[in-house]
Amino acid sequence: RERGWIDAAPGPNLPELVSEFVRLGYVDDDAFASARVTALLRRGYGANKLNIALRHAGIPAEKAESAARIDIDSAREAAMIFARRKRLGPFGQPLLDHKARSRALAAFIRAGHSYEIAGKILQLRFDDGNSDDF
Numbered sequence: 001r002e003r004g005w006i007d008a009a010p011g012p013n014l015p016e017l018v019s020e021f022v023r024l025g026y027v028d029d030d031a032f033a034s035a036r037v038t039a040l041l042r043r044g045y046g047a048n049k050l051n052i053a054l055r056h057a058g059i060p061a062e063k064a065e066s067a068a069r070i071d072i073d074s075a076r077e078a079a080m081i082f083a084r085r086k087r088l089g090p091f092g093q094p095l096l097d098h099k100a101r102s103r104a105l106a107a108f109i110r111a112g113h114s115y116e117i118a119g120k121i122l123q124l125r126f127d128d129g130n131s132d133d134f
Helices: 013-023 031-040 047-054 061-068 072-086 098-110 115-123
Strands: none
Touching: 031 061, 031 072, 047 061, 061 098, 072 098, 072 115, 098 115
16 A cells, blocks of 8 residues: 555455454464473473473463473473573583572573472582483
């Protein structure tokens, strides 16, 4: 319209178009939430971060909370992936001082992991680096 290529004819009926896309399955919040949760878990993020990311993407609160609920095994696996990526716990240098440990713990919390899981991973040593041990 700005360039004068289109007449001043009214545009499409957007609410009708969106409802048609929903009916056809092109717009599916549940499928989107599931795919986003899977992707974020593979990157090592925890349940709190999943919930925040879904809410930020426009998923309603109830759907975001239910999609972000993960079992304890998935939470531990994601935390180990995060530790490997950030070279923390059994994948990094021992944390000798309180300040370094606090920074590492804060990184886990910002990534959406629980304090309990983060603390256990930070206590592991390289030879203990199996997630079944905690």
